[in-house]
Amino acid sequence: MTGFPVPLGGYLRISFIDWTGHVAPVLFLCGCNFRCPYCHNPELVTPSGGRLPVPEVLEDIRQRAGFLDGVVISGGEPTIHDSLPEFLSELKSVTGLRIKLDTNGSRPGMLRSVLAGGLVDSISMDVKAPWKMYARITGHGGGPVRESLEILSLSGIPHETRTTFVPDLMSLEDLEVVRDQIPPGSPWIIQPFRGGRTLDPSLEKGTPPDREKLKINFPDAIIR
Ligand code: SF4
Incomplete structure (x- = not known):
């Protein structure tokens, strides 16, 4: 079974x-x-965050495949690993299950590659901020994410876009800008920030958004 080096944390x-x-x-x-800064999985952000045995995990999924509808690949950010296509291919052939990929959209080339290979069946992609605020919020410019969003919206694959709304980092006006970046036909989910353990500890007690206000201001979004 698989020898592909994906760091399973x-x-x-x-x-x-x-x-x-x-x-x-x-x-x-x-x-x-x-x-x-609001990342709820700080232990998964660095590659040294853990090494679970991939073959054993795939075998566990294979044995239960008859009771499952699919497998979700999340992170961290799965598309930074060049071995991802081989891993997805192996996962599909071993388990026979459909795959959903969660991504921050920062590697459009990898996104193209997994789509072209028919290696994923659904994608959830983050659109984290207005493009001009991307570097401040994520540490990276939004150009590649913008490209990925275009690829995704034209791909025909089932997909959704997601934005975590953190009032300490973005205003409702900023969120309106994000909404306007989402292509028509791409479902948009707003995830209200909840606090708790975060990559930047100063946000652990950050302000949670007013859900009712979000529902009123963004009636076409799914609030999760
Ligand atoms: S994209 Fe952001 S929220 Fe997602 S794992 Fe990376 S640091 Fe965390």
Whole structure:
């Protein structure tokens, strides 16, 4: 079984919420090229965040495949790993399951590659901020994410876009700019910031957004 070097930092054996309408395990790959201060998975941001045995995990999923609807690949940021296409291909052939990929959209070339290879069946992509605020919020410019969003919206693959709204970092006006960046036909989910453990400890007690206000101001968005 697989010898592809993906750094597996977490394995949730079953989830009912990470892929809408699907019962699916979630694999968390370590390492991320962004540094979002509100990140709830700080242990997965650096590549040294853990090494679970990939062959054993794939075998566990294979044995339960008859009870599962798919597998979610999350992170960290899965697309930074050049071995991702080989890993997805192996995951599909070993388990026979459909795959959803979570991505921050920072590597459009990798996105093109997994789409062209038919290696994923659904994608959730973050659109974290207005393009001009990207560097401040994530540590990276928004150009590649913009390119990925265009690829995704033209791909025909089931997908959704997601924005975590952190009032300490963005205003409602900024969120309106994000909304206007989302292509028509691409579902948009707003994830209200909840506090708790964060990459930047100063946000641990950050201000949570007013959900009702979000619902009123963004009636076309899904508030999660
Ligand atoms: S929230 Fe930001 S820093 Fe954390 S894993 Fe996602 S893209 Fe990386």
